[in-house]
Amino acid sequence: DSGVTQTPKHLITATGQRVTLRCSPRSGDLSVYWYQQSLDQGLQFLIQYYNGEERAKGNILERFSAQQFPDLHSELNLSSLELGDSALYFCASSKGPGLPDSPLHFGNGTRLTVT
């Protein structure tokens, strides 16, 4: 158990809809990262927050947005959903603001299916 909690585990919705994915980081971790993994594809970095502020942005679509709240949990909002958004969405956390002074710890993901 990594200590990172993601909810829900599964989500099925229709095209055009909006969903919210939630992540609670490990206790003591200040950074939260969001990744997308499509079928048989690598992990695509979406966005990182550190202590409530956006820290780094990857290939995140304009239809997607995220935030980190004062209690450090994070939400990823996906809107105007398309079939191609079907994927596993992972959240990870780390102590520090950047990579490897502390490794990333991943949750088990939310599987989003858009029909």
Add this chain to the structure above:
Amino acid sequence: LAKTTQPISMDSYEGQEVNITCSHNNIATNDYITWYQQFPSQGPRFIIQGYKTKVTNEVASLFIPADRKSSTLSLPRVSLSDTAVYYCLVGDIGGNAGNMLTFGGGTRLMVKP
């Protein structure tokens, strides 16, 4: 973030030692090397991290030559449960904004009985 290159796939047999090499020719002075393991439908799991020479923990060893342009993850005596995708990630410790933190394609290890 330094670009990494790994073999797409590898096969091995139970009980053998497996070595997976990652090339990172443009590694920067401050970059650390981190390896992750991912099983299907699970989040990646941290295996080992190093900066230079050799690092060993209870599950793996990491060998980094003096020029740091490559690294080798060594898994001793693999079992069927080691069948997974292994990712090499290279990045700096400075935590600079704009760090893309993107994983490469990984190496798909298949362990056979």
